[in-house]
Amino acid sequence: xxxxxxxxxxxxxxxLTSVGVVAQNTDRPAVAGTTPDRRPEAAPVIQExxxxxxxxxLALRGVSKxxxxxxxxxxxxxxxxxxxxxxxxxxxYDIRALHGGSK
Numbered sequence: 001x002x003x004x005x006x007x008x009x010x011x012x013x014x015x016l017t018s019v020g021v022v023a024q025n026t027d028r029p030a031v032a033g034t035t036p037d038r039r040p041e042a043a044p045v046i047q048e049x050x051x052x053x054x055x056x057x058l059a060l061r062g063v064s065k066x067x068x069x070x071x072x073x074x075x076x077x078x079x080x081x082x083x084x085x086x087x088x089x090x091x092x093y094d095i096r097a098l099h100g101g102s103k
Contacts (some may be wrong), residue, residue, distance in 0.1 A: 058085040062096025069078045 051059070051074060059074050059082060060067060074084070087098035 051075075051077050051079075055085060064100055 056074060059077075060071070063071065074082070089097050090096070
């Protein structure tokens with residue numbers, strides 16, 4: 001009895017999804033807007049990229065001077081997410097003391 005109810009309940013769903021697939025199959029290619037090769041005039045534009053001095057200071061908290069050369073990648077980090085600006089593991093693994101503890 002339960003199987004019959006499932007088939008009856010899914011019947012309209014199957015018909016609607018198959019009609020949607022058939023309706024999308026046309027000879028013309030889909031085009032996103034009238035000028036898909038150009039951005040809209042009012043679209044936001046990135047003015048500046050790169051890590052700010054504040055972001056660099058956050059990333060280098062707990063790192064002794066001189067800054068190790070293996071952290072020079074921060075110069076090329078840009079606006080991408082970096083885990084170095086967030087506290088990681090707590091003590092005893094918090095070697096940069098970002099959680100307020102001592103080294």
